Amino acid sequence: MTSTSIRRAIVPGIAALALALSACGAANEQSGAADAGGELSGTLAGGGASTQQAAMGAWAVGFQGTHPDVTIEYDPIGSGGGRENFISGAFPYAGSDAYLSDNEGELSAATERCSGDVPIQVPSYISPIAVAYNLPGVDELHLSPQALAGIMAGTITEWDDQAIAADNEGVDLPAERINAVHRSDESGTTENFTDYLTTVAPDEWDAGVVETWPTEYGGEGAKGTSGVVQTVANSEFSVGYADASQTADLGKALIGVGDDFVEPSAEAAAKILEASPEAENASDTAVIYDLDFATEEAGTYPIVLTSYLMACQTYDDAADGELVKAFMEYVVSDEGQDQAAAEAGSAPLSDTIQEQALAIIESIG
The missing domain is CATH 3.40.190.10 (Periplasmic binding protein-like II)
Structure with a gap:
């Protein structure tokens, strides 16, 4: 899997796609946090793959239905930009249509950014x-x-x-x-x-x-x-x-x-994952695949992307970790997958992949 070289990341203009769905005004413009009653609040700003733009809009709406004091922002700057800004620390999470690898050092750089722990990588949808x-x-x-x-x-x-x-x-x-x-x-x-x-x-x-x-x-x-x-x-x-x-x-x-x-x-x-092997770097924190584009399985569309979300296992700012964990859990849940399928036309994850992804996200602390 080809990767982009590491460059000095520049925080992009989140206003390019501000999925600003807050109901609580200026109080929500802080980084995400839980209030005294345990309810999440704040802003979670990430970005990356422009393919995820439609799905992110659907997920932001659905997530706010449960967490009305949270604003989800996503800047569709492309997979390479998403990975670069995640590695630099500008984004607490990112979306990418290509998983992190060490062909050009990205996986090692992301591990360093995540305080020495390898980053979490889970599929968000298949399209x-x-x-x-x-x-x-x-x-x-x-x-x-x-x-x-x-x-x-x-x-x-x-x-x-x-x-x-x-x-x-x-x-x-x-x-x-x-x-x-x-x-x-x-x-x-x-x-x-x-x-x-x-x-x-x-x-x-x-x-x-x-x-x-x-x-x-x-x-x-x-x-x-x-x-x-x-x-x-x-x-x-x-x-x-x-x-x-x-x-x-x-x-x-x-x-x-x-x-x-x-x-x-x-x-x-969705059928292509049934014929595709896990990537060489797949692990207990990374559910990643090398797609079998040459499949001749009847009824299988061969030009497919598996879009990933990437995050750290732990965060220096606990509030960031809370928001990232809650949002990623929603994305991979039955409700989140159904929301993206209905609004963005994506293929829901299989039960097996969904269970693997949820178990990994649950470990964010």
Whole structure:
């Protein structure tokens, strides 16, 4: 799993996405704390993967239903920014579509930030990465792994190319140039997407697994999940990759898996973990996976991300620890998973993974 290098983290403008749901005014602008009656109050400010933006909005609303004196803030600055600000101590928790590893020292740096204890990493949800397109007159589009890789690598440049037409018999594909849209920022979604391309179509995609898009492949860059979605929506003959929960009314390609083409539904995405091994660094504090993008299991959508929450086992500021623990418990609970599924279209965690994650979160002290 590729990781980003450590840079001096800068606290981002939380106002970029302030899920400010406080009912108690200025008293809640302190760091989270429990009042004399044991009720939680305060502000919990984190950030990271922009894919989690829709789910975070749902979780913030649901969590405040039980804890009305707490404000949850989440800045969708990208997975790399989330990990950097967690490591620097700017965020007490972060969201990322790529787990921490020591390929470039991130896991060790996060362990140092957490007072020598390895950080907690648990899945928050599973979501399909949709290949979203804006192609007038085309209601259903089939893409083989090789055709998709060729489009994103810039070697397939026209929509009526035979590599696309072969899997779309009877579809009137336009003789128009493809505008392939990618993330311009460091992104866990890009890492998962290019991991898929590298696994299933290495001849067509030779840039390897990356978090930052290779500029030599061309295409149009857009910042964040919302940027990709907006660019595709505003530009006919465009195609891009984004968390399916945020692709709204855009067309979503069916991707070749074995002899079938599978749509990016939450149910189809959830099946991939059943075929995927735990990552080498999985432990009693880290429920992390290396996804089996090459699966040919019927009905399984193969371009998937498992989004993670990361936190410390202990905090110097006990109030931070209380808020992080309570919020993460809610996210992984049945209620939190149902809330994200209903509002953000994510796939709920399996019972087994949910139990593992809750046991780890419970240890935060």
